[in-house]
Amino acid sequence: MYGPGSEDGECVEMATAPGTVHVRDSKDRRGPVLHSPAAGRTASVSSCAAKR
Template sequence: MTRDLEWYKSSYSSGAETDSCVEIAATPATIHVRDSKDTDGPRLAFAPTAWAGFLPFAAGD
C-alpha cells in the first residue's frame, strides 16, 4: 500500500523555486515519485532498473 511509504525529497530536486520538489519513496520492487505540492495527486512508479537508467538524465550527466 502506497500510503505506508516513507517519502523523501529527491536530491535531484532543487533550483530557485524551493517549493518545486519531487519526492521519492523506495521499496525493493518499486521507486515511487510524487509532486511535493500535491501529495494526494498522481504518482509515478518505476522498476529499480528503469529508475537507475533515468537518473543520469535527471542529473544532467
C-alpha cells in the same frame, strides 16, 4: 527523499520499495504518483542529472 529544489518549492518525493520506485510532487500529496521499476531508476536519475 526530497529533490534539490526544495528551497524554491520545486521538489519531488521519492520512496523505494522492493523492485519499485515511487515519485510524486510533494506539494500535491493526493495527486498522481509515478511508479517505476527499480532497474530503470538509475537510468532515469542519471538522465535528469545530466540535464541540470
